[in-house]
Structure formats: C-alpha cells, structure tokens
Amino acid sequence: MSEVRQNHSLKxxxxxTKIRTVDxxxxxxxxxxxxxxxxxxxxxxxxxxISPDLGExxxxxxxxxxxxxxxxxxxxxxxxxxxxxxxxxxxxxRMQPVRDMRIFGDRGEKSDQLHLSAFESGTPQLxxxxxxxxxxxxxxxxxxxxxxxxxxxxTVEKVVVDVAGTTLQLxxxxxxxxxxxxxxxxxxxxxxxxxxxxxxEESYSQSAVVANWLSTNxxxxxxxxxxxxxxDIVAMLPxxxxxxxxxxxxxxxxxxxxxxxxxxAWSGKFASIANGAIAQQxxxxxxxxxxxxxPLRKIRASRFIGPEENPKVAxxxxxxxxxxxxxxxxxxxxxxxxxxxxNILGKRESFRLPNDKVLLRRYxxxxxxxxxxxxxxxxxxxxxxxxxxxxxxQIRNWxxxxxxxxxxxxxxxxxxxxxEVDFE
Ligand SMILES: Cc1cc2nc3c(=O)[nH]c(=O)nc-3n(C[C@H](O)[C@H](O)[C@H](O)COP(=O)(O)OP(=O)(O)OC[C@H]3O[C@@H](n4cnc5c(N)ncnc54)[C@H](O)[C@@H]3O)c2cc1C
Numbered sequence: 201m202s203e204v205r206q207n208h209s210l211k212x213x214x215x216x217t218k219i220r221t222v223d224x225x226x227x228x229x230x231x232x233x234x235x236x237x238x239x240x241x242x243x244x245x246x247x248x249x250i251s252p253d254l255g256e257x258x259x260x261x262x263x264x265x266x267x268x269x270x271x272x273x274x275x276x277x278x279x280x281x282x283x284x285x286x287x288x289x290x291x292x293x294r295m296q297p298v299r300d301m302r303i304f305g306d307r308g309e310k311s312d313q314l315h316l317s318a319f320e321s322g323t324p325q326l327x328x329x330x331x332x333x334x335x336x337x338x339x340x341x342x343x344x345x346x347x348x349x350x351x352x353x354x355t356v357e358k359v360v361v362d363v364a365g366t367t368l369q370l371x372x373x374x375x376x377x378x379x380x381x382x383x384x385x386x387x388x389x390x391x392x393x394x395x396x397x398x399x400x401e402e403s404y405s406q407s408a409v410v411a412n413w414l415s416t417n418x419x420x421x422x423x424x425x426x427x428x429x430x431x432d433i434v435a436m437l438p439x440x441x442x443x444x445x446x447x448x449x450x451x452x453x454x455x456x457x458x459x460x461x462x463x464x465a466w467s468g469k470f471a472s473i474a475n476g477a478i479a480q481q482x483x484x485x486x487x488x489x490x491x492x493x494x495p496l497r498k499i500r501a502s503r504f505i506g507p508e509e510n511p512k513v514a515x516x517x518x519x520x521x522x523x524x525x526x527x528x529x530x531x532x533x534x535x536x537x538x539x540x541x542x543n544i545l546g547k548r549e550s551f552r553l554p555n556d557k558v559l560l561r562r563y564x565x566x567x568x569x570x571x572x573x574x575x576x577x578x579x580x581x582x583x584x585x586x587x588x589x590x591x592x593x594q595i596r597n598w599x600x601x602x603x604x605x606x607x608x609x610x611x612x613x614x615x616x617x618x619x620e621v622d623f624e
Contacts, residue, residue: 219375220350222246223554225368227356227391228384229253231332232517232534234339236382238284239542241349245554248350248376249343250368251385255353257344258336261294266412268492269332270445272298272423272437272528276619278328280539281335289338290330296438297325300422304477305597306429306585312597314604321614327423327528329437329445356385359394359513365555366512380555381513382541384534387499389519395506397515404496404582406431407455408525409448411491412439416483419444424481425526426474427596431586433526434474436482444482447525455493463487496524498579500571504537504564511560514541521571524582532619533574539621540566574616 226237229251237249261267273295281287299319305312318326343349358369359381368376383391392399419438426434433449448458461469463486470478470485479485499522505511517534544563545554552559584596603609 218373219377220248221377222248222350223378224248224380224382225250225366225376225378226382226384227251227368228386228517228519230384230386230517231335231339231531232538233382233384234336234343235280235284235286235535236384236516236538236541237349237351238286238339238343238346239280239538240382240545241343241346242284243542243546244348245545246348248352248378250352250354250356250370250376252353252355252371254351257340258333260291260337261331261333264488266294266439266443266445266489267331267333268410268489270329270410270412270437270439271332271531273328273330273335274529274532274617274619275323275325275327276539276621277532277535279621280535283539283542284339284342286335286338286342289342291334291338293440294334295328295330296421296440298327298329298421298423298438299325300420301326301425302422303425303600304427304474305600306427307593307597309597311601314600316614316617320607321611323614323618325421326614326617329423329439356390359391361395361507361510361512363510379512379553380560383513383515383519384517385519387497387518387522389501389515391513392501392506392515392519395513397501397503397506399499399501402498404449404498404524405451406449406496406524407452407493408496409446409450409455409458409491409493411446411487412489413444413446413482413485414488415442415444415485417481418442419482424478426477427585428473429593430588432473433582433585434478435526435528436478437528443488444485447528449496449524449526452493452495459491459493498523498575500575504567504571505560511557512555514560514563516541520567521575523575523578526582527574527578527617529574529578529617529619533571536570536619536621537567543622577616 223245224247226249241247301316303314355371360367365379366381424436435447437445501520504515516537
C-alpha cells in the first residue's frame with residue numbers, strides 16, 4: 201500500500217529538540233479544548249494539550265467585580281461537566297440558575313412577548329449564567345491531578361498527517377506524534393486552514409458590547425432579551441446578588457459610541473431604549489465592569505474531520521462553528537462536540553484505534569445535524585429581527601405572540617435550549 205503523506209505547514213520548519221508520542225493531542229486552551237483534553241485522559245488515553253495560554257492556571261474569580269466573559273451554560277453543558285466531575289467542584293455561589301426567559305419584540309406591545317418557564321416545562325432551570333473563569337479554573341485544577349494528561353504552553357506551527365497519525369511541530373521546536381489530533385484552536389483555527397478544510401464566513405456587521413451591572417430591582421432569576429427597532433438586540437442575564445450581565449448586539453459604530461458612555465449617559469440610554477422597559481424591569485443600573493466589544497460573525501467548517509481521504513483530525517468548538525450570541529449557545533454547542541467525541545471514543549470497539557476512520561466519520565455525522573439546525577435557527581432569527589420593513593416587523597412580533605400561545609412549540613424550543621447529552 202502506498203503511503204499517503206500530506207505536509208501541512210503553518211510556518212517554516214525549525215530544528216526539533218524533543219519528540220513525544222501520545223494517543224491524542226488537543227490543540228487549544230479555551231473551555232472546549234480543556235474539557236476535551238480532560239475527558240480524553242479520563243478515558244485512559246495518553247493526552248497532550250497544547251496552547252500558548254496554558255502556562256498559568258486560571259485564578260478563581262473572587263470579590264464583587266465579575267469577569268468580562270459571562271456565559272449562559274445549558275443543562276447539556278452541566279451534564280458534560282458533571283460527567284467530567286467538574287460541576288460539583290464549581291463555586292456555585294458564582295453561578296446563577298435561570299428559571300424564566302422573557303423575549304420582547306420591537307413594537308413595544310405587551311402581546312409581542314415570548315415567555316419560557318422552567319416551572320411550566322417541568323425542569324428545575326433553563327440554564328445557568330456564570331463566568332468563564334469559574335469553569336476554566338476548575339478544569340485547570342482537575343487537569344493537574346490527571347496523570348494521563350500533559351499540558352504544554354506552546355504553539356503548533358506545523359502539521360504533518362500520514363497514514364498512521366499526525367506529527368505536530370511546536371514553536372519550541374518539540375515534536376508531538378499523535379494518533380488523533382483534536383483541533384480546538386478557535387474561530388480562525390490554524391489547523392483547519394493547514395488541512396485545507398474550507399469554512400464559510402459571514403460577518404453580521406455587528407459587535408456585542410458586554411458589561412456587568414448592579415440593579416436596584418431583583419431580576420427574578422429571569423433572562424431578558426429585547427429586540428430593538430433597527431436590529432439591535434439587548435440581553436440582560438441574571439447573576440447572583442442583584443447583578444445582571446448585558447450583551448448588546450449593535451452596529452460596530454454604535455458599539456464604539458457605547459464604549460465611551462459614562463454612568464449618567466448609560467442611565468439615559470436604558471431609560472430611552474425599548475420604551476424604557478429595561479429601566480422599568482431592573483430599576484437603576486450601576487456599571488460594575490469595564491465594558492468590552494466583540495465582533496460578531498457566523499463561521500462554519502465544511503467538514504468536521506480531515507484530511508478528506510485519511511482523516512486523523514477532528515474539529516471541535518469554534519474551530520468547527522461560530523454563531524451569533526443571541527441564543528447564548530456557541531460554547532454549549534462546542535461542548536456538545538466534546539460530549540459526542542468522548543462518547544464515541546469511550547464506546548469504541550476494542551479493535552479500533554482512536555483515529556479509526558469509522559469513528560471519525562461517526563463523530564462528523566453526529567455533529568453536522570445539530571450544528572446545522574442551531575446555526576440555521578440563530579441566523580434566521582437574527583435576520584428576521586434585523587429587517588426594517590413594516591411587514592417584517594408585523595410578522596416577527598405576531599410570531600413571538602403566536603409561539604407564546606403554543607405550549608407544544610415552547611416545549612420544543614426549551615428542549616433545544618436544554619441541549620441534553622447522553623452518557624452511558
Ligand atoms: C459576546 C459573546 C457572548 C457569548 N455568549 C455565549 C453564551 O452565553 N453561551 C455560550 O455557549 N457561548 C457564548 N459565546 C460563544 C463562546 O464565547 C465561544 O463559542 C467559545 O468561547 C469558544 O471556545 P473554544 O474553546 O472553541 O475556542 P477559544 O476560546 O477561542 O479557544 C481557542 C484556543 O486555541 C488556542 N490556539 C489558537 N491557535 C493555536 C495554535 N496554533 N497552537 C496552539 N493553540 C492555539 C488559543 O490560544 C485558545 O486557547 C459568546 C460569544 C460572544 C462573542
């Protein structure tokens with residue numbers, strides 16, 4: 201049999217100083233990479249995780265100032281973290297359960313509202329809101345005690361795939377030889393590019409301005425979202441002790457203006473937008489973090505494994521898909537990739553290596569459907585609420601009221617948002 205050799209260069213070669221052979225190399229030090237590396241090591245696979253930001257442990261967040269990166273974590277994410285034995289170790293005093301979600305249309309009419317309730321759907325909570333650092337800190341702690349996992353603060357510069365596995369060349373000059381490579385290296389994944397996996401990208405011409413606030417009214421464990429005329433979306437997510445985390449999706453120009461506002465100007469903004477509903481709901485809001493802005497786009501890799509003929513690499517997290525944050529699902533979707541990969545590798549037949557083509561294809565098949573459905577829904581919702589014509593406004597606002605009156609549709613929406621995963 202002739203050897204398939206693909207030479208995928210990220211940068212010019214350097215002299216190697218060390219070579220390590222492992223079962224799996226996870227590239228990337230975000231939450232998806234950290235959770236995946238820990239889970240693979242727990243399966244007994246010799247795992248190395250590589251990322252330039254792995255040098256220091258993430259400090260445990262403390263005090264009244266909350267981190268900039270706040271996420272909504274779905275029950276599916278909770279199940280994965282429980283499976284990894286992380287969930288119970290999290291500082292629960294910094295996690296806020298969400299019992300209700302209220303989504304408002306842009307006509308300011310009472311009937312244009314969608315209310316999703318944990319109580320009505322028979323589930324304890326719809327999501328949790330918490331800081332990225334709480335999860336990262338706990339994942340870092342657990343990884344320290346996992347003897348099948350080695351972490352390297354380094355950068356992958358070159359990828360060479362052959363019939364048996366993959367060789368990664370690191371910036372330090374070290375070489376890693378792995379049966380399977382998991383690319384968790386973010387939205388502009390250098391591994392995806394090096395393997396020549398095409399990815400479609402669409403900018404939403406929007407940025408998300410994020411900031412944390414102290415409110416005078418209680419948030420009632422409710423996540424609020426207002427669609428504003430013109431396409432802006434303001435989400436106010438509940439945090440412990442009368443705090444809320446804001447995600448305001450708006451044009452890059454308006455985002456730049458919002459970042460310049462002082463406390464008084466912000467109060468004026470909240471009183472003037474959404475017919476004053478934000479201020480009515482939450483009372484006076486006092487800034488409790490430094491606001492920041494992130495550009496918003498949709499990215500989808502055409503394949504989740506590569507190279508095509510001889511797959512030895514699996515893409516997970518933002519390396520495979522990036523979406524608008526209006527549904528708060530980007531990371532949750534990435535963690536469902538992790539759950540699927542761990543399930544498939546954990547249940548593999550004894551004669552199959554972790555890089556067996558059959559397993560990788562199984563992974564890709566499982567993840568394509570879920571990803572397409574969520575990317576499509578989020579994208580269509582975003583576009584529906586950006587339209588400015590009278591008809592579009594009418595349709596979307598009626599739509600909210602209509603969905604609100606259908607227990608069946610609401611139940612399906614909640615099931616999707618919960619994003620349950622199975623571990624046997
Ligand atoms: C405003 C905003 C709000 C959001 N809110 C939510 C929410 O509420 N809920 C939710 O589920 N999602 C949310 N998301 C999405 C979420 O932020 C992302 O999906 C998630 O952070 C992606 O994690 P990741 O681990 O896949 O990638 P990243 O966190 O981007 O990690 C990529 C890693 O790869 C490393 N890397 C890159 N190149 C190399 C290389 N050559 N060698 C080695 N390492 C490399 C990087 O250093 C980094 O550690 C939001 C996004 C935005 C913008």
